[in-house]
Amino acid sequence: MAPILEIRNLHAAVNGKPVLKGIDLVINEGEVHAIMGPNGSGKSTLSYVLAGRDGYEVTDGAILYKGKDLVGLEPEIRAREGIFLAFQYPVEIPGVAGTTFLKTAYNAIRKHRGEKELDAMQFLKLIREKQKELGMTDEMVRRQVNVGFSGGEKKRYEMLQMAMLEPALAILDETDSGLDIDALKTVADGINALRDPARAMLMITHYQRLLDYVVPDFVHVLAGGRIVRSGDKTLAHELEKEGYGNLGAEAAA
Amino acid sequence: MKPRRLTADFPFVGAFDALRGDLPGAPLAWVQDARRDALARFQDEALPSRRVEAWKYTDLRALAATEFDVPAATVSEPLRTRAAAIGADSAPRLVIANGRFDPALSRLDSLPAGASLLPMSAALDSHGDLLKEHLAHALDGDGLAALNAAFMMDGYVLVVDAGVRVDPVIEVVFVNDAEKPAALHPRNVVVMGEGAHAVVAETHFGDGVYWSNPVTDVALGQGASLHHYKTQTESAAAFHLAQARIALAGGARYQGFLATTGARLSRHTVRARIDGAGAACHLAGAYLVGAGQHCDIATDIDHAAGGSASRQVFKGVLDGDGHGVFQGKVAVARDAQKTDAHQLNNALLLSDAAEIDAKPELEIYADDVKCSHGATAGDLDENELFYLQARGIGAAEARRLLVSAFVKAALEEIPEDHRGRFEPLVDGWLEVPHG
Numbered sequence: 016m017a018p019i020l021e022i023r024n025l026h027a028a029v030n031g032k033p034v035l036k037g038i039d040l041v042i043n044e045g046e047v048h049a050i051m052g053p054n055g056s057g058k059s060t061l062s063y064v065l066a067g068r069d070g071y072e073v074t075d076g077a078i079l080y081k082g083k084d085l086v087g088l089e090p091e092i093r094a095r096e097g098i099f100l101a102f103q104y105p106v107e108i109p110g111v112a113g114t115t116f117l118k119t120a121y122n123a124i125r126k127h128r129g130e131k132e133l134d135a136m137q138f139l140k141l142i143r144e145k146q147k148e149l150g151m152t153d154e155m156v157r158r159q160v161n162v163g164f165s166g167g168e169k170k171r172y173e174m175l176q177m178a179m180l181e182p183a184l185a186i187l188d189e190t191d192s193g194l195d196i197d198a199l200k201t202v203a204d205g206i207n208a209l210r211d212p213a214r215a216m217l218m219i220t221h222y223q224r225l226l227d228y229v230v231p232d233f234v235h236v237l238a239g240g241r242i243v244r245s246g247d248k249t250l251a252h253e254l255e256k257e258g259y260g261n262l263g264a265e266a267a268a
Numbered sequence: 269m270k271p272r273r274l275t276a277d278f279p280f281v282g283a284f285d286a287l288r289g290d291l292p293g294a295p296l297a298w299v300q301d302a303r304r305d306a307l308a309r310f311q312d313e314a315l316p317s318r319r320v321e322a323w324k325y326t327d328l329r330a331l332a333a334t335e336f337d338v339p340a341a342t343v344s345e346p347l348r349t350r351a352a353a354i355g356a357d358s359a360p361r362l363v364i365a366n367g368r369f370d371p372a373l374s375r376l377d378s379l380p381a382g383a384s385l386l387p388m389s390a391a392l393d394s395h396g397d398l399l400k401e402h403l404a405h406a407l408d409g410d411g412l413a414a415l416n417a418a419f420m421m422d423g424y425v426l427v428v429d430a431g432v433r434v435d436p437v438i439e440v441v442f443v444n445d446a447e448k449p450a451a452l453h454p455r456n457v458v459v460m461g462e463g464a465h466a467v468v469a470e471t472h473f474g475d476g477v478y479w480s481n482p483v484t485d486v487a488l489g490q491g492a493s494l495h496h497y498k499t500q501t502e503s504a505a506a507f508h509l510a511q512a513r514i515a516l517a518g519g520a521r522y523q524g525f526l527a528t529t530g531a532r533l534s535r536h537t538v539r540a541r542i543d544g545a546g547a548a549c550h551l552a553g554a555y556l557v558g559a560g561q562h563c564d565i566a567t568d569i570d571h572a573a574g575g576s577a578s579r580q581v582f583k584g585v586l587d588g589d590g591h592g593v594f595q596g597k598v599a600v601a602r603d604a605q606k607t608d609a610h611q612l613n614n615a616l617l618l619s620d621a622a623e624i625d626a627k628p629e630l631e632i633y634a635d636d637v638k639c640s641h642g643a644t645a646g647d648l649d650e651n652e653l654f655y656l657q658a659r660g661i662g663a664a665e666a667r668r669l670l671v672s673a674f675v676k677a678a679l680e681e682i683p684e685d686h687r688g689r690f691e692p693l694v695d696g697w698l699e700v701p702h703g
Contacts, residue, residue, distance in 0.1 A: 066658050069650070094660035106655035110673025119669065120659035127660070160655075176659065 016043040017081075019184050019215035020065075024076035027064045033074065034060045036240035042184070045212040049226055050219045051251065052237035053259040058219045059103060061237070062188040065217075066100040067093050080184065094120075095127035099182035103189040105169040108160035113172075116160045117142065121179055145178045149205050167198030174205035185209065187218045191225035203228030223255040273314035273411075276332035280419065280451055281310070287338060292389035292422055298400065299392055299420075306406050306417030313411030325593040325625045326535055326564040331507050336451035336479050339366040343445035347475060348373060354471055355439035360385055363441045367421030367452040373441070382432035383466070384425075388455050391425035398427065402457045402485040405513060409483075412509055416453040416483040423454035423482065426468060430461030430489065437467045437686075442482065444474030444506070456484040460492035460520075469497040469689065472508065473530065479507040486512065488520035490544065495523045497686065499693060502530035504560075511537040518544025518573065525682050526553035527690045528563055529697050535564040542604075545575040552581045552681035554694065557622075558702025559588025568597040569609065574634070577608040583678040584615040585671055586622035587702040597629040598639060605634050611641040616648065616674050618667075619703055668698050 020042040027035040034057045042048050052058050063071045065078065067090040078085040085093060108116070122132040133141065146156050149171050161169050170190055177185055187206065191199055206229045210216070218231060226234070226248065234250040235242045238259065244250065280287065284307055293299030315332055316323040343365045351373050355361050362385055363373035369387035376385050384395075391399060406417030424440045444452055460466065472480060480502065488494055502508045508531040514522050526536055540549045549569055557563045569578045584592045594613040615624040626643040648670050656666035675694050679687040 068654055068658075089663065090654060090657040091660050091662050091666075094658055100658050102655065102658075106649075106651045108652050108655065108670070108673065110677055111669050116656070116659070116661075116669070119665065120656075120661050123660040123662065123665070180659065 016045060018043050018079075019081060020217070021079040022076070023079070025064070025073065025078060026075035027060060028072050028074050029060055030070055034240050035064065037076070038237075038240070038242055040235065040242060042215045042217060044183075044215055046233065047210065047216040047218065047229065047231045048233045048235065049231035049251065050217065050235050050237050051221065051223070051254055054221065056237045057240040058221075058237055059188055062100055062186050062219055065186055066090055066098065091123070094180070095124050097183035099177050099180055099185045101173040101177060101185065101187045101190050103192060105161045105173055107162045109162050111160050113156050113158050113160050114139070114142070117176060117179060120176070124180055142175075142179060146175055148178070148208065149175050150201055151175055166193035167195065170194060170198065170202050171205070174202055178205065178209060183214055185214065185216045187216065189220060190218070191220055191222065199225065200228060223251040226251045272317055272319045274317040274328055274332050275314045278451065279335055279337045281415075283338070284418065287419070292420060293392035296392060296396065298396070302403055302406075303418050303420065306414045309407055309414040310411050310418055313414055315411050322566060322595065325595075326533070326562065331479060331533065334449050334477070334479070336449045339444070339446060339450035339452055339478065341368070342366065343443050344475065347443050347445050347473075350473065351441045351443045354441050355437065355469075359436045359439055361439040361441065362387065362424045363443065364422050364424070364454055365443050366445060366450070367454060369422045378436065379434055379438075380432060382429035383434045384427045385438060386425050388420070388423045388425055388457075391457070395425060395427060398459060399425070399457060402459075402487070403455070405485060406483070409511070412481055413483055413511060416455060416481050419451070419453045420455040421453045423456035423484075425456070426458045426466065428460045428464040428466050428492075431463045432461070433464070434466040437469050440468060440470045442470065442472045442480065444476070444478045444480060444502070446474070446476035446478035449477045449479070451479045452481065454480070454482040456482065458484070458486040458494065460488045460494055462489040463491045464489065465493045467495040467497070467686070469499070471499045471501075473501045474503050474506060476503055477505045478503070479509070482510045484510070484512040486514045486522065488514070488516050488522060490517045491519040492517070493521040493523075495682070495686065496525075497682075497689065498524070498526045498536075499690070500526070500528040500530050500534060500536070501693070502534070504530070504532060506531045508534040510535070512539070514538065514540040514549065516540065516542045516544065516547040516549060519546040520544065521548045521550070523550040523682065524552070525686075525690070526555075526565070527693050528553070529556040529693060532560060533562045535566065537566045537568075539568045539570070540578070541570045542573055542576040542578070544573050547573065547576045549576075549578040550681065551579070552678050553583075554675045554678045554690070555582065555584040555592055556675065556694070556697045556702075557584065557586045557590035557592050559590060562591045562593075564593035564595070566593075566595040569599070571598070571600045571604040571607045571609065574603060574605040574607065576604065578610070580611040581678060581681050582613045583675050584613070584624060585618065585675055586615060586624055587618040589619075589621040589623075590702070591622070592624040594624070594643070595627045595629070596641065597631070598641070599631040600634050600637050600639065602633040605636045607634060607637040607639070609637070609639040613643045614674070615645040616671060617645055618647070618671070672698055
């Protein structure tokens, strides 16, 4: 199994303030990793650093994606190379139609891969297939990006985008937050449907709940900007029972 | 020297006596008198300087320093071809080329009975009594209005009788072409009878250094409705200083939309007076301003009657050292109770050197009214940009999508079937850099 993502001694700062303080993590193709941790541990920072957001600066260490250095690449180049960030808070973009948005994204990625861009008809056919699996209607897909969506609809729309863009590395940032149990199951089904021997996933979550439906191969605990424990899925249950309370001491040690 | 005046020595002004014989209505004594009165008023008023509050943000010194003369007799073939392509095949169209009616490019016969579309030069003969009253307004306007009245050139006159509905869009084209600096003073009048309806779409464009100084009077009778659209894509070296005066009787509806991308300096003044209950004045627009451009939108809505509504929604995009001005005044008279007035100006500043001055002004003397105003200025939203980029959309394309969405929100103010007229203009503007 080839590694999709290799993070080596990653240090990163947000607006000059150090948040990630030496993360090491290797994710191979086909694997699903979960990163858990208390609020403020650096979970979302890690997702933004991987996606290349402005203001999230790598100060030390390396991030290799399929063996290539990611640091310094624009977010759109990372996305075209196959990295997908499912947002904790998907952004509403008034005035931009969902279909225009997704078709532009889809074709930008196809072009980058040297593939022929899809015309409007081909694109609609494809999106109809995918939206059905996520229980989304034509109307929802045509609507202005995320405008007027409930929390659950926004997360489903993230999953639809992921299904359309077929990333090699999916980073799911708190995808379970704000979902009721039915929406959680729908979203989990969407994630499970995309599990693939050629695809790696990194799920970032505060609660173990999602991990009952999307069972990870590995679980890591992030605290104080470092991974303080790693294990298999049983670690998630242990944390659920005992909480993050005793991790602070370990992290500081 | 009065500091509120900005004097200028335009060659065409000096040639008044030589020119007036060739201008519309020359054989009519009342027109000649009106021209002379207007010239005297211009000589008294001159151009407004920045000391005049309404001109605080717009400097006419570059205009005053240009040696504007009379326009050439014709415009180039490429420009005429463009003019001929405007509007649906059978739609009414009136073309003013360098201030003169161009019959070959115009189509005036497709209006229903009870509606007349004609050039000012003809209307002065046929509709003299009707026009006298409107043309007299120049004498209580500013120096620019007086200059327009003194040198009044062709424009369009639309008269729609009571109860008559004109369904096709009436296209009016102002095409200008100047090898040496030329001044144009189109004069337009729209008179709509009780319950009449029409849609007028003005398009202004051209080549070269010129100054277009159009004045438009609109009078809407009881329950009349006018959609008045304007596209301003004048030459990059042009000055465009337009003013419109709208009078609304009870129940009348005026809907204006302005899309402006052209000219080095443009100003669009709209003064509306609501004289009857239940009337509605709706002004909206999009101003796209690039490097080296200055665009000023000045509105003034006077609610003189109760139970009336006004709504103003403008979206501006400024790039390079582009400078935008939005001055929106709403006055509500003491007995204009139950007035509903809303005003919004949103500006997007795409560069550090871009500037917007927004000045909302409310003068409310009635106590039972609903009045609101808002103005914002800012850059694109970083979260939105990142979201698009995180999906593989390049930074430039992402910005274009967001700017387009921002501007097109203004188009939601007009009916869907008229938006197509403005969308290509916005898309075209976004295709090329303006920094």
